Amino acid sequence: MACVSPDGKPTESGAKMLRALRAGSKFPEEVAQETGLPLFRVRSGLRELSQADLVVEKTGKYEITDKGTALV
Amino acid sequence: MEETKEQIGHMPRIGEMAPAFEAVTTHGMLKLEDFKGSWLILFSHPADFTPVCTTEFMAFAKIYPELQKRGVELLGLSVDSVSSHIAWARNVEEKTGVKIPFPIIADLNKEVSLAFGMIHPGQSKTETVRCVFIIDPNQKIRTILYYPLSTGRNMDEILRLIDALQTTDKHGVATPANWRPGDKVVVPPPNTQEMAEERLKQGYECIDWYLCKKKL
Known part of the structure; x- marks a missing residue:
């Protein structure tokens, strides 16, 4: 996992994405712009964060969950 | 086998x-x-x-x-x-x-x-x-x-290919042999006789009606 460590905590890039979502839900393109990470990394990272219940996707936008907020 | x-x-x-x-x-x-x-x-x-x-x-x-x-x-x-x-x-x-x-x-x-x-x-x-x-x-x-x-x-060729493909997509042109960014590009060949005749009046650098180049 590139964005979530085996212990369930976000990696550095995962935490960057979570912090970018603290202010509100965003499209992957907006997260990429804010974090400076390549779009492909953001898309795959958000997918991983979603599988770990740290973010949730609603109609293309991602928002941070309470579990995600507690980790950053 | x-x-x-x-x-x-x-x-x-x-x-x-x-x-x-x-x-x-x-x-x-x-x-x-x-x-x-x-x-x-x-x-x-x-x-x-x-x-x-x-x-x-x-x-x-x-x-x-x-x-x-x-x-x-x-x-x-x-x-x-x-x-x-x-x-x-x-x-x-x-x-x-x-x-x-x-x-x-x-x-x-x-x-x-x-x-x-x-x-x-x-x-x-x-x-x-x-x-x-x-x-x-x-x-x-x-x-x-x-x-x-x-x-x-050859990395130069890979970069050249990217430049050529992106130029083709942006301008609807082709690129000749050994093309490099900044060189003249090839205007697509005409589909009709009328277009072929018009082409020769358009100020392109033409060897003949089927091979015309222009600067971008």
């Missing part, structure tokens, strides 16, 4: 959509669709910790900033494991100071290699040959290059 389809896989062609995949990489699980909207160079190499491949990876890393300026991502592939890729990338950085900034697919089960026709049993039954697939933002294959195991790739 004749090779089976299972050993060779599918041979994709220019103009076809790139085969979708989900693969383990040094940057986590990546899908082809994660690259949608960007140009992508998917390239394979025979094996980690081999001399020609090491020179190629250093060369790809060197042109990566230029590729990024053009909206192009790089994705390497071999049938080695992620641990091997990580160890090799770290070794390259330690010995040469060159950091490998792009992901590398660990195609242990050869799923991606076979989908892209990267295994050529006449060269090696187990390793991928040196392939380059240039995939456009709509995920269509626009260029395919195959190099033998013994010959390292």
